[in-house]
Amino acid sequence: MNNQIVTRMGDGERVSLSAEEVREDIQAGTADAAMRAGVPELTAEEQERLFEIIADPSRIVSVKPGEEVIVTDDGCTMSFYSGQDGGGVGVPLSRMQAVLTYERACGADSTSLGHSDYSYKPVKPIINFEANDYYNISMLTTAPFFYGAQPNLGLYFQPDGPCPNAAELMPMGKIDEARRAQEEAAGHLTKDLVFVGSRLADVGLEGLNFDTSGSAGDADFMAALQAVAELKRKVPDLPILMGASGEFILGMHGEVEYAGTRLAGLYPQEQVKVIETAGADIAGVAINTATTESLPYNLSRAVTFVKAASAASNIPVHANVGMGVCGIPMMEQPPIDSVTRVSKALVQLGKADGL
Amino acid sequence: MGMHIAHIMASCMGGIRTSGDLVAWMQMTRKMRIHEAKAYVAEKLGVGIIDLTDEEIMRDIRKDLGIGTVTSIAGGPKGIRAKYRIADLLGINIRSVALFKSQMGLPG
Numbered sequence: 299m300n301n302q303i304v305t306r307m308g309d310g311e312r313v314s315l316s317a318e319e320v321r322e323d324i325q326a327g328t329a330d331a332a333m334r335a336g337v338p339e340l341t342a343e344e345q346e347r348l349f350e351i352i353a354d355p356s357r358i359v360s361v362k363p364g365e366e367v368i369v370t371d372d373g374c375t376m377s378f379y380s381g382q383d384g385g386g387v388g389v390p391l392s393r394m395q396a397v398l399t400y401e402r403a404c405g406a407d408s409t410s411l412g413h414s415d416y417s418y419k420p421v422k423p424i425i426n427f428e429a430n431d432y433y434n435i436s437m438l439t440t441a442p443f444f445y446g447a448q449p450n451l452g453l454y455f456q457p458d459g460p461c462p463n464a465a466e467l468m469p470m471g472k473i474d475e476a477r478r479a480q481e482e483a484a485g486h487l488t489k490d491l492v493f494v495g496s497r498l499a500d501v502g503l504e505g506l507n508f509d510t511s512g513s514a515g516d517a518d519f520m521a522a523l524q525a526v527a528e529l530k531r532k533v534p535d536l537p538i539l540m541g542a543s544g545e546f547i548l549g550m551h552g553e554v555e556y557a558g559t560r561l562a563g564l565y566p567q568e569q570v571k572v573i574e575t576a577g578a579d580i581a582g583v584a585i586n587t588a589t590t591e592s593l594p595y596n597l598s599r600a601v602t603f604v605k606a607a608s609a610a611s612n613i614p615v616h617a618n619v620g621m622g623v624c625g626i627p628m629m630e631q632p633p634i635d636s637v638t639r640v641s642k643a644l645v646q647l648g649k650a651d652g653l
Numbered sequence: 654m655g656m657h658i659a660h661i662m663a664s665c666m667g668g669i670r671t672s673g674d675l676v677a678w679m680q681m682t683r684k685m686r687i688h689e690a691k692a693y694v695a696e697k698l699g700v701g702i703i704d705l706t707d708e709e710i711m712r713d714i715r716k717d718l719g720i721g722t723v724t725s726i727a728g729g730p731k732g733i734r735a736k737y738r739i740a741d742l743l744g745i746n747i748r749s750v751a752l753f754k755s756q757m758g759l760p761g
Contacts, residue, residue, distance in 0.1 A: 360663040364703045367687050368677045369657070369665040377654040387654045402723055404658055407666050407673030408681075436749045438732040440721040440739075441674035442681055443749070502752035505681050535746050537681035579684050614680045614687065619660060626656070634659045641663040651680065651687040653660050 303353045306636045308596050309589040310627035317353065320594045324348055327591075327598030334546070335565035337606035340598065344647050348601060351643050352594050358638045361645050368652035370539060370580065370616055372446055372509040373412040375400045380414065385621065385630065394435045401441045407652075410444040410507060411435060417450035418487075418494050419459075425497045433501040444539065445498050446507030449491060449525075451518035454483035461486070464550065480517035480551045487518070491525035496532060505537040509582070513543040515550025516561040519569075523556045523576040530577035540573045541582025541618055542566070545603055566607035574613050580652070583607050584618040589628050593636050597625035597643055604648035614651035617644045670723045671711040672698070675743060682745040697743055718742060 302314045315323070324345050332339040340348065351359060361367075373384075378396035380386030391399065397409045411432055413421045421428055428445070436443050455463040461483040467476035495506050508526065512519035519542070526538050547569065549562025557575050564572065566583040573581040585600040600617070604624065608615045622628030625640040644650045666673030672694055679690035695702050704710045715722050720742065721735035730738060733753050740747040754761055 358659070358663065363706060365664075366666045366673075366706050367664055368673060368680055368690075369661055370677075371657060374654075374657045377657070385654065400657075401668060402725075405661055405665075405667040405670040405673070405723065406657070407661075407668045407677045436733070437753075440731055440735045441668050442677045499748070502749035504747060504749050535682075535748060539681075579681055613684045614690075619656075621656070632656050634655065637656050637659040638663040641660045645664045651690075652677075653664060 305352055306593040306627055306633060307589070308587045308591050308593070308627055310629035310633055310636070312633075313592065315592065315594070317349075320352055320592075321345070321349055323592045323594035324352075324598040327595040328602045331599040331602035335567065335603060335606060337565075337567060337602065340602055340605070340647070344601075345598070348594075348598060348643055348647060351639055351646070352597070354639075357635050359642050360638060361642050365645060367645050367650060368407045368614075368616070370408050370444065370507070370652055371406070371410055372507065372541070372618070372620060373410060373416055374406070375409060376412060376414065376416070382630065384414070393431060394438065397435055397443070398438060401439055406441060408442040408444060408505070409439060410446045412446045416447050416509075417453055418447045418490050419450065419453045421447060421494050422490050425494060429497055429501045432498055432503065436502055436504060442504050444505040444507045445503055446509050448510040448513060449487055449508055449518055449522045450510075451480070451483050451487050451514035451521060454486050455479065459483065459486070477551050477553065480515070481554070484517040484521040484554070487521040488524045488528065491522065492528045492532070495525065495529045495536065499529075499533045499536050503536060505539060507539045507541070509541050510543040510584070511540055512547050515548040516554050517551045519547050519561050520554045520556055523572060526573070526576040526578050537579045538577070539580040539582060539616070540576070540578040541616070542569050542584050545585045566603045567610040570607045570611040570613070570615060574611060578613065580614045580616055581607075581611060582616045582618050584623045585625070587622045587625060587628050593625060593627070593639065597640055600625040600640070601643050601648045604644055604650055608649040608651070616652035617648060617650040619644065619653045666706050667708070668723075669715070669721050670708055672705040675720075675739065676705065678739065678743060678745055678747065682747075694743070
């Protein structure tokens with residue numbers, strides 16, 4: 299009897315592992331996540347269920363009827379018309395055509411619109427164009443229609459922005475100056491996030507997505523949290539999805555806090571709590587994929603983190619399952635066998651409310 | 654691109670093919686976790702949880718309620734007209750619908 303299981307590495311390469319090797323990687327993955335985040339490992343039963351999902355000989359796997367969850371996205375419709383660097387397939391569709399195709403041909407539970415740069419700062423000078431497109435398309439969509447982009451604090455540092463470059467100051471030992479620069483940049487970012495959100499809210503915005511928050515570190519995450527709170531104060535009925543960018547918040551500043559919680563080093567089960575405190579309606583979590591480790595290892599880690607976050611949260615938790623996160627291989631065309639295994643495991647074992 | 658479709662097929666509700674949009678609205682507007690959101694929508698539709706992702710059942714329900722069907726029926730409500738009915742059905746505020754109502758002079 300063939301004891302070999304065909305699976306993937308974190309970079310997408312197809313590999314053949316023995317059942318014992320798969321079980322060892324599952325155990326190592328959950329142990330690593332548990333150790334890092336201070337959360338429980340997957341139980342023996344959960345590890346065995348994960349093994350069965352990974353070892354399923356079918357090319358595609360799925361949840362059982364009745365177990366399905368909601369899909370939100372981070373600019374998926376842009377993938378219809380954008381090019382390779384946006385993960386796009388280059389079909390010459392307008393933004394409206396792409397949104398409606400995603401809703402009606404693909405059966406997405408929600409859709410979204412975003413600027414090609416997918417950061418909020420570049421949206422500010424063209425807000426009227428974005429508001430006009432959003433409004434027109436929202437008259438035609440039936441499923442919930444988000445506007446999304448990344449906070450992306452990095453755009454506020456010189457030479458792209460007004461603030462001294464923290465990444466240049468730190469290697470020179472100018473830690474205090476780097477911190478001040480990040481605080482100044484975070485102030486600009488919060489104002490821009492609130493500006494864009496408010497203007498879109500004026501034209502009937504159905505949902506706002508702060509995607510990949512914290513990509514430039516803890517000050518980036520703080521700015522997004524502050525923007526969520528301010529928008530909820532100004533526009534209480536505006537649904538907001540705030541998603542993280544990694545399994546822990548990088549301490550590029552190290553000292554910034556939100557509501558008394560230091561943000562540097564927060565893991566997903568702690569990230570969802572501050573997102574909830576800020577007033578967001580849905581929290582997104584992103585777990586790093588290690589390209590040199592196997593899918594059983596990466597997926598086991600992701601399920602462990604997501605399960606802990608889901609247990610800690612009082613609001614819906616959506617696991618980010620794009621390229622290179624939550625067990626999805628880090629490559630341009632993630633293989634469907636690995637994508638569906640990640641999908642099934644995060645719902646059945648991670649208890650995600652959405653993807 | 655294919656990655657999104659794979660997730661939808663493997664684990665997601667199917668949007669306006671079934672009732673995925675309705676459940677998504679409850680997560681967004683009431684912060685409901687997935688099981689609570691499904692139970693709420695199922696109760697409003699008068700069906701079981703398992704029926705929410707059954708195209709054969711949801712197709713007729715969506716057509717009868719005028720909340721949008723995945724295939725295009727000439728004259729059938731879609732877009733803002735379907736969302737108008739969805740907001741009423743679920744008892745929620747959909748911001749685009751509220752703007753539409755204000756423009757039409759309809760009561761909020």
